[in-house]
Amino acid sequence: LAKTTQPISMDSYEGQEVNITCSHNNIATNDYITWYQQFPSQGPRFIIQGYKTKVTNEVASLFIPADRKSSTLSLPRVSLSDTAVYYCLVAPEDGGSQGNLIFGKGTKLSVKP
Amino acid sequence: SAVISQKPSRDICQRGTSLTIQCQVDSQVTMMFWYRQQPGQSLTLIATANQGSEATYESGFVIDKFPISRPNLTFSTLTVSNMSPEDSSIYLCSGLDWGENTEAFFGQGTRLTVV
Numbered sequence: 001l002a003k004t005t006q007p008i009s010m011d012s013y014e015g016q017e018v019n020i021t022c023s024h025n026n027i028a029t030n031d032y033i034t035w036y037q038q039f040p041s042q043g044p045r046f047i048i049q050g051y052k053t054k055v056t057n058e059v060a061s062l063f064i065p066a067d068r069k070s071s072t073l074s075l076p077r078v079s080l081s082d083t084a085v086y087y088c089l090v091a092p093e094d095g096g097s098q099g100n101l102i103f104g105k106g107t108k109l110s111v112k113p
Numbered sequence: 114s115a116v117i118s119q120k121p122s123r124d125i126c127q128r129g130t131s132l133t134i135q136c137q138v139d140s141q142v143t144m145m146f147w148y149r150q151q152p153g154q155s156l157t158l159i160a161t162a163n164q165g166s167e168a169t170y171e172s173g174f175v176i177d178k179f180p181i182s183r184p185n186l187t188f189s190t191l192t193v194s195n196m197s198p199e200d201s202s203i204y205l206c207s208g209l210d211w212g213e214n215t216e217a218f219f220g221q222g223t224r225l226t227v228v
Contacts, residue, residue, distance in 0.1 A: 032215060043117075043205050043219025044156070087155070091215070101146055101209065101217060103156040 004088045004104040011110050018075045020107050022088030025069045033064060033071045036087045038106070044087060048073070075109075083111045115140045119206050119220035126196055126227050133192045134223045136206030141186035142218075144209040147179070149202045150222070156205060162189040196227045 005023040012018045024033065032051050036044035048055055050062040050071070061074040075082055087106040116139045126132050136145065145162040160181055161169040168181035183189040193200050203224050209217040 034215065034217075036217075041222070043207070043222055044217070045219070046114075046214070046216040049214045049216070101144075101207070102158055103148075105155050 004090055006086075006088055006104060006107045008105065009108040009110070011112065012078055013112050014079055015077050018078050018082070018109060018111075020073045020075075020086055020088075020109070021070055022073070022104075023070050024088070024090045027068050027090050028092070030092045031068075031090045032092070033062065033068075034089045034091065035060070035062065035071075035073045036089065036103075038085045038087065044103075047086075078109075078111045080111050080113060082109065084109060114216065115142055115208055115210065115218045117206055117208055117218050117220040119204075119223050121223060122221060123224040124226070126225065128197050128227055130196055131192055131194045132196065132225060133190050134204055134206070136189045136191070136208075136220055138187045138208045138218070140210075142208035142210045143186070145183055145189045146207040146209070146217070147181060147189070147191045148205040148207060150205060151202050159191070159204075162191075193225065196225075198227045201225055201227045 034049040035047045037047050038044040048057055048060050048062045050064050052064050055062045063072040085106040085108050087103050091101055118137045120135045147159040148156040149159055150156045158171050159174045159179055162181050162183040164183045178194050180192045203222045205222045206220040207217050
């Protein structure tokens with residue numbers, strides 16, 4: 001299973017764009033890249049998923065280069081409420097059919113006023 | 114998106130006792146997982162709950178300590194057996210299904226303190 005590496009923490013200010021990059025050098029052909037957000041005392045919440053190129057939804061954008069060995073979660077104009085831990089996961093399209101939806105260490109984003 | 118309810122939300126237990134955590138999903142999901150999370154740490158996968166068969170455990174977790182049931186596609190239980198203070202943690206249930214996205218849904222977690 002592809003291992004992911006993310007920065008442990010990031011700081012930002014309200015209104016800025018935040019980009020969190022995740023490295024997954026051993027990503028497999030059938031792996032998808034998924035990002036989750038977790039607030040204190042809550043379970044993680046799905047943000048966005050992609051396979052290649054760029055994906056955008058109402059919350060974020062996900063940029064994936066052609067070699068797919070990394071991905072970047074982009075949060076436009078962050079607010080204080082975006083302070084959370086962000087996890088990058090790499091897993092096959094059928095999720096955990098091998099029984100291993102594995103979380104890495106995540107990136108703790110702190111947004112300051 | 115599916116909604117997952119966990120019970121209890123928190124408990125304080127005596128060492129040597131067992132606690133069963135229930136996880137109810139409001140719709141059928143193909144996969145269900147159980148995680149453990151220490152404060153300030155990432156999630157550690159305990160096992161995959163398989164319907165109608167034994168759960169698949171990750172390295173370091175065994176069935177005798179963490180028996181899991183999954184009688185149908187919407188419900189699962191995790192039992193923490195013969196508890197010690199080292200078992201104090203947050204336990205999270207997750208359901209996964211695939212449609213437009215392969216998305217995992219999580220319960221709010223069960224905060225367990227063993228004294």
